[in-house]
Amino acid sequence: xxxxxxxxxxxxxxxxxxxxxxxxxxxxxxxxxxxxxxxxxxxxxxxxxxxxxxxxxxxxxxxxxxxxxxxxxxxxxxxxxxxxxxxxxxxxxxxxxxxxxxxxxxxxxxxxxxxxxxxxxxxxxxxxxxxxxxxxxxxxxxxxxxxxxxxxxxxxxxxxxxxxxxxxxxxxxxxxxxxxxxxxxxxxxxxxxxxxxxxxxxxxxxxxxxxxxxxxxxxxxxxxxxxxxxxxxxxxxxxxxxxxxxxxxxxxxxxxxxxxxxxxxxxxxxxxxxxxxxxxxxxxxxxxxxxxxxxxxxxxxxxxxxxxxxxxxxxxxxxxxxxxxxxxxxxxxxxxxxxxxxxxxxxxxxxxxxxxxxxxxxxxxxxxxxxxxxxxxxxxxxxxxxxxxxxxxxxxxxxxxxxxxxxxxxxxxxxxxxxxxxxxxxxxxxxxxxxxxxxxxxxxxxxxxxxxxxxxxxxxxxxxxxxxxxxxxxxxxxxxxxxxxxxxxxxxxxxxxxxxxxxxxxxxxxxxxxxxxxxxxxxxxxxxxxxxxxxxxxxxxxxxxxxxxxxxxxxxxxxxxxxxxxxxxxxxxxxxxxxxxxxxxxxxxxxxxxxxxxxxxxxxxxxxxxxxxxxxxxxxxxxxxxxxxxxxxxxxxxxxxxxxxxxxxxxxxxxxxxxxxxxxxxxxxxxxxxxxxxxxxxxxxxxxxxxxxxxxxxxxxxxxxxxxxxxxxxxxxxxxxxxxxxxxxxxxxxxxxxxxxxxxxxxxxxxxxxxxxxxxxxxxxxxxxxxxxxxxxxxxxxxxxxxxxxxxxxxxxxxxxxxxxxxxxxxxxxxxxxxxxxxxxxxxxxxxxxxxxxxxxxxxxxxxxxxxxxxxxxxxxxxxxxxxxxxxxxxxxxxxxxxxxxxxxxxxxxxxxxxxxxxxxxxxxx
Numbered sequence: 001x002x003x004x005x006x007x008x009x010x011x012x013x014x015x016x017x018x019x020x021x022x023x024x025x026x027x028x029x030x031x032x033x034x035x036x037x038x039x040x041x042x043x044x045x046x047x048x049x050x051x052x053x054x055x056x057x058x059x060x061x062x063x064x065x066x067x068x069x070x071x072x073x074x075x076x077x078x079x080x081x082x083x084x085x086x087x088x089x090x091x092x093x094x095x096x097x098x099x100x101x102x103x104x105x106x107x108x109x110x111x112x113x114x115x116x117x118x119x120x121x122x123x124x125x126x127x128x129x130x131x132x133x134x135x136x137x138x139x140x141x142x143x144x145x146x147x148x149x150x151x152x153x154x155x156x157x158x159x160x161x162x163x164x165x166x167x168x169x170x171x172x173x174x175x176x177x178x179x180x181x182x183x184x185x186x187x188x189x190x191x192x193x194x195x196x197x198x199x200x201x202x203x204x205x206x207x208x209x210x211x212x213x214x215x216x217x218x219x220x221x222x223x224x225x226x227x228x229x230x231x232x233x234x235x236x237x238x239x240x241x242x243x244x245x246x247x248x249x250x251x252x253x254x255x256x257x258x259x260x261x262x263x264x265x266x267x268x269x270x271x272x273x274x275x276x277x278x279x280x281x282x283x284x285x286x287x288x289x290x291x292x293x294x295x296x297x298x299x300x301x302x303x304x305x306x307x308x309x310x311x312x313x314x315x316x317x318x319x320x321x322x323x324x325x326x327x328x329x330x331x332x333x334x335x336x337x338x339x340x341x342x343x344x345x346x347x348x349x350x351x352x353x354x355x356x357x358x359x360x361x362x363x364x365x366x367x368x369x370x371x372x373x374x375x376x377x378x379x380x381x382x383x384x385x386x387x388x389x390x391x392x393x394x395x396x397x398x399x400x401x402x403x404x405x406x407x408x409x410x411x412x413x414x415x416x417x418x419x420x421x422x423x424x425x426x427x428x429x430x431x432x433x434x435x436x437x438x439x440x441x442x443x444x445x446x447x448x449x450x451x452x453x454x455x456x457x458x459x460x461x462x463x464x465x466x467x468x469x470x471x472x473x474x475x476x477x478x479x480x481x482x483x484x485x486x487x488x489x490x491x492x493x494x495x496x497x498x499x500x501x502x503x504x505x506x507x508x509x510x511x512x513x514x515x516x517x518x519x520x521x522x523x524x525x526x527x528x529x530x531x532x533x534x535x536x537x538x539x540x541x542x543x544x545x546x547x548x549x550x551x552x553x554x555x556x557x558x559x560x561x562x563x564x565x566x567x568x569x570x571x572x573x574x575x576x577x578x579x580x581x582x583x584x585x586x587x588x589x590x591x592x593x594x595x596x597x598x599x600x601x602x603x604x605x606x607x608x609x610x611x612x613x614x615x616x617x618x619x620x621x622x623x624x625x626x627x628x629x630x631x632x633x634x635x636x637x638x639x640x641x642x643x644x645x646x647x648x649x650x651x652x653x654x655x656x657x658x659x660x661x662x663x664x665x666x667x668x669x670x671x672x673x674x675x676x677x678x679x680x681x682x683x684x685x686x687x688x689x690x691x692x693x694x695x696x697x698x699x700x701x702x703x704x705x706x707x708x709x710x711x712x713x714x715x716x717x718x719x720x721x722x723x724x725x726x727x728x729x730x731x732x733x734x735x736x737x738x739x740x741x742x743x744x745x746x747x748x749x750x751x752x753x754x755x756x757x758x759x760x761x762x763x764x765x766x767x768x769x770x771x772x773x774x775x776x777x778x779x780x781x782x783x784x785x786x787x788x789x790x791x792x793x794x795x796x797x798x799x800x801x802x803x804x805x806x807x808x809x810x811x812x813x814x815x816x817x818x819x820x821x822x823x824x825x826x827x828x829x830x831x832x833x834x835x836x837x838x839x840x841x842x843x844x845x846x847x848x849x850x851x852x853x854x855x856x857x858x859x860x861x862x863x864x865x866x867x868x869x870x871x872x873x874x875x876x877x878x879x880x881x882x883x884x885x886x887x888x889x890x891x892x893x894x895x896x897x898x899x900x901x902x903x904x905x906x907x908x909x910x
Contacts, residue, residue, distance in 0.1 A: 664703065
């Protein structure tokens, strides 16, 4: 149906909508006797409207689909009219495709001079003619200047009788590069050689100051003869024509560079980025970014906000439409082998091409091609600043036979007296080491035999031994059998202390580690001493003794100087502990610096695909998210999370490192519903690993309670908070929360929101007592209890008591209180007036709403909602409506419960 027919059907519908259904067909026959199709369409609209309950929404619901069908019909009619049209010496045969600027047709030469098939590109006739004609002419000029065997060349061009510009291009009968590689199951070297051909064509364009700007698989065809052809310079840019960013942003979102999405100036770096995307797909068969919806906006957001997943990790992903086994088979490999081939050099090449900042990518396509060629020739690649070991390994792989023969020759020449003497000395040294190690091993085995003997059920009839029982037996064995061997005793005491610490039994761990430290000090082994001090620092941290933990980490840094791997690993771990404690003490800039240094060291030591590297990301992301930088935290965690998720299933231990951290970052970003399932998995994992009598389990459960409360499940959150509180009261020496007062605060809020007001008030009494004695709290924390109490009493409709609590809050705010704290009192006072039924005075709420950006996002929406509610109740629509207009744009689910409650109340008032 075309647009005109749609309008006629709509007119018939509106004329008959109120008539009895039994008369519709007769009236339609009378109104349009000669158009059965129109009658059928109008009748379908009338029946759909009747099924929808008589509301006029049925027509509106069908309109988009009908208009889309009408547009398609118009296009089909226009295409049918074009077939057989003559353009210069060519006649249009059939449409090959269409894009943003126009259509591409297969055409044949019809002037009898010779046989020739070309691809003719026609400009769409409904576009803005001035701008697109200029771009079309630019494309013609660009193509005329590009002469390369792998670029489809210009044949002819002109303007049709109807005024449509056209270009005749070399016709390539083939498939796009990606499809060609998969259909022919090309291995990695074959794919890379084709990619180098593309690079040569793009580099040719760059040398002539032309940027393609729309490189993608569909614009790179491989003909039946295997020749690669680069197509479609329709949005190409001449670098010497203009330097400013174009006002019209033309690109394919899936293959756009970040600077294109941002609307910035275009350089050759745009094509380098697009070639990186193409290389990623050729190697892995996947896209580098995950998007939930295949929309332009989703792709643009991913390009700007996500880091690309490392190619070697994405190839084992199993949650896609194409299985990992099939993707690897198309490359004549299995997934594990494909991952090994990509890991290292090819990872580095692709990721360098895909860096967000143009200056951090390859400086030219030629440099990218040089690295790919280096990989093919097993030479070092520039993207990896390789060590001597890496470069020498590459040399040996290239010249394996020659290196082997040279090594044999060298061995043959290295005989003689000097070697014999060296071997003799080395033999004596190795003999002494072997004797010492054998002795150590024998004593260690004696200890373990004693431990396992103690586990024999015959020695403990009717009893069930726990891990702690075995550790206690191990302690006795160490003290008995290694009494005269301090070095071995120190090592095993440290191991036992760490094991107790892992079980959360810090009182048992501390004396063992103290004894190990004393032995290490007597032995004058600085690195061994540093290792024990690190374990002691971890225990101090677990007990919230942050200053002691900080001093311990600094001691380890001082002790672990040197270039040995052991020293560097200790320093990296000490920096991790140091950053955690600096963050716990709110020294956030220092914490971020220490943690980033630790991450850099561990990346070098272990690689970024290692749990020891991920361990640093967790506290760093916590501090970032907790200080308003949730987007930075997620950008840090997301690449690693995607890599882990691709090769694990829920419940796998590997996932545990990031579950809490990513859940927290999502929660801080307002994505509460996304955070809850991650934290539920974290709790299940902690229960399986540690059991339900361990600090880590209750720390995870506490976080789950917070996320559930923020997501709106107050009743379940209250139950979780209660479990954590009960465990903490039973095990006061195992406090796992740095701020136990915040546990009570969360519990009180969850009880209040689940309408358990009296229980909430009792918890607030406990919170007040704790905050009055806890060293980490300040005047703001102590005053806040009264504001929380006022809110609970208001919800319980005890208005006089609520007013008294609010007055107490105002009195306790000190002279240095922030504006947002005073605004909170004003807002609660306004809510109290409204709930009590008083005629409200809205100036306080209005003043709080005017704070704007000086308050946090949640506080700002809370203030605007209360002000809107107040003005509307006061009958001042002129004041309320602008605020309500803003509130209707808010994603209420992303707000904390108190602002969420206020916004919903404001929008619900008639």
